[in-house]
Amino acid sequence: MSKDNTPIHGIWTSRWVFILAAAGSAIGLGNIWKFPYMTGANGGGAFVMVYLVCIACVGMPIMIAEVMLGRRGGMSPVNSMRKLARENGVSSRWTGVGALGALSGFLLLSFYTVIGGWTLFYVWEMASGALHQASASEVQGVFDGIMANPWLVLAGHTTFMVMTMVVIGRGVVRGIEASVRILMPLLFLLLLVLFGYALTSDGFGAALRYLFAVDVSRLTGMSVLAAVGHAFFTLSIGLGAIMAYGAYMPRNTVDGKGVRKPVSIGSTVLTVGVLDTVVALMAGMVIFPVVFANGLAPSEGPGLLFVTLPLAFAEVPLGALFGSLFFILVVCAAWTSSISIAEPPVAWLVEKGFSRPQAAVLVGLLAWTLGIGSALSFNVLSDYTLFGKTFFGLVDFVTINIMLPVGGLLIAIFAGWVMKETHVRKELAMKRFGVYLVWRAVLRVVVPLALGTVFVFSLWQGLK
Ligand code: PHE
Numbered sequence: 001m002s003k004d005n006t007p008i009h010g011i012w013t014s015r016w017v018f019i020l021a022a023a024g025s026a027i028g029l030g031n032i033w034k035f036p037y038m039t040g041a042n043g044g045g046a047f048v049m050v051y052l053v054c055i056a057c058v059g060m061p062i063m064i065a066e067v068m069l070g071r072r073g074g075m076s077p078v079n080s081m082r083k084l085a086r087e088n089g090v091s092s093r094w095t096g097v098g099a100l101g102a103l104s105g106f107l108l109l110s111f112y113t114v115i116g117g118w119t120l121f122y123v124w125e126m127a128s129g130a131l132h133q134a135s136a137s138e139v140q141g142v143f144d145g146i147m148a149n150p151w152l153v154l155a156g157h158t159t160f161m162v163m164t165m166v167v168i169g170r171g172v173v174r175g176i177e178a179s180v181r182i183l184m185p186l187l188f189l190l191l192l193v194l195f196g197y198a199l200t201s202d203g204f205g206a207a208l209r210y211l212f213a214v215d216v217s218r219l220t221g222m223s224v225l226a227a228v229g230h231a232f233f234t235l236s237i238g239l240g241a242i243m244a245y246g247a248y249m250p251r252n253t254v255d256g257k258g259v260r261k262p263v264s265i266g267s268t269v270l271t272v273g274v275l276d277t278v279v280a281l282m283a284g285m286v287i288f289p290v291v292f293a294n295g296l297a298p299s300e301g302p303g304l305l306f307v308t309l310p311l312a313f314a315e316v317p318l319g320a321l322f323g324s325l326f327f328i329l330v331v332c333a334a335w336t337s338s339i340s341i342a343e344p345p346v347a348w349l350v351e352k353g354f355s356r357p358q359a360a361v362l363v364g365l366l367a368w369t370l371g372i373g374s375a376l377s378f379n380v381l382s383d384y385t386l387f388g389k390t391f392f393g394l395v396d397f398v399t400i401n402i403m404l405p406v407g408g409l410l411i412a413i414f415a416g417w418v419m420k421e422t423h424v425r426k427e428l429a430m431k432r433f434g435v436y437l438v439w440r441a442v443l444r445v446v447v448p449l450a451l452g453t454v455f456v457f458s459l460w461q462g463l464k
């Protein structure tokens with residue numbers, strides 16, 4: 001913190017900008033690419049139900065805790081945790097929570113921009129009308145063609161990384177805030193247009209049944225683990241991205257009558273979580289109707305968004321228009337997320353004395369280099385596997401299903417058990433004491449028990 005108590009990286013102009021930025025982080029490929037195909041792969045409604053329970057009982061309480069730690073710390077996650085450890089008289093090893101997060105961020109960023117790169121190609125593919133009236137094998141051929149060409153995949157990865165670093169290099173207010181002010185309203189508008197379009201489609205009823213009819217017999221230990229990991233991924237928690245954004249959150253807001261009021265973390269974060277969940281479900285309700293109306297399979301896997309959907313758009317009138325709108329939406333969503341994944345390490349380097357643009361270039365170069373492995377997993381390196389997974393599959397699994405939940409667990413323990421209660425309550429500024437007590441009990445008991453059980457259970461299933 002500088003002398004006047006504002007974080008050195010800057011501060012969001014208002015509470016609403018925090019909501020836009022945090023929603024920008026949360027709403028991303030997780031909602032539009034991953035959620036639908038995971039729902040398809042894990043059998044529909046039962047997975048959605050477990051996912052919603054994870055969001056409400058584990059994800060939201062941790063998200064509140066993470067933002068709270070960030071705002072109290074006021075710096076990058078590494079240095080916020082250092083400050084908080086000192087302030088609470090505990091071992092400086094807690095700094096490791098920030099460091100672990102920065103590491104997960106690197107790994108995540110390295111493949112996030114690879115997938116982001118695919119979405120760039122699809123804006124072009126749709127807008128050019130190249131896929132209009134294409135057959136299933138032609139659409140599959142386009143996807144396979146992009147995947148098989150390492151140069152194309154690398155070009156997409158590179159472009160997306162540069163887009164991310166250009167914004168982040170401009171700083172918190174001039175870069176991130178300026179971009180989310182444009183991209184997020186655009187995203188919501190596009191989603192509403194597409195949702196209206198889906199409502200009129202034949203497959204809408206089938207899509208609702210698929211998403212919300214629960215068949216518990218389809219749940220496995222692995223699908224529960226996947227739901228837990230996905231809850232962390234989709235809310236951007238467990239790696240410090242949301243902690244960093246919390247550090248730039250204003251403490252007070254001035255209401256319509258000019259009265260200063262403290263910004264309540266709980267209700268602000270709740271808004272973000274609800275937005276993220278609504279967008280995921282809406283994305284499902286936009287994607288599955290086109291899938292069902294065309295008699296396609298929902299269990300397509302990672303290709304669902306890139307094969308099934310373009311195929312569906314190829315059939316309908318104005319498909320090129322709605323198809324390109326859809327992929328522009330995906331690009332906006334992925335872009336505001338990749339920015340937030342890179343923010344913790346960039347902010348940390350700035351605190352070490354680098355300029356913001358230097359830090360962005362450094363982080364971008366490192367993550368880009370690592371991402372080459374993921375980019376090549378779809379072509380040149382596709383036969384090299386470990387535990388049955390490609391490089392991309394392995395990085396994806398380890399970060400999302402293991403590192404994020406571990407990071408989240410440590411955050412819950414720190415906020416629930418370690419941090420002084422007076423500080424926690426002052427920072428949260430919760431209006432009702434009862435709500436605070438419930439939140440703390442969840443962090444202290446429910447989160448560790450739930451995560452512990454899931455870990456042991458899936459380990460045991462994996463070893464069988
Ligand atoms: N929440 C983002 C998504 O759903 C991904 C993300 C994860 C962003 C972790 C930041 C931190 O796509």
Ligand code: NA
Pocket residue numbers: 025026027028030031233234235236276
């Ligand atoms: Na998300």
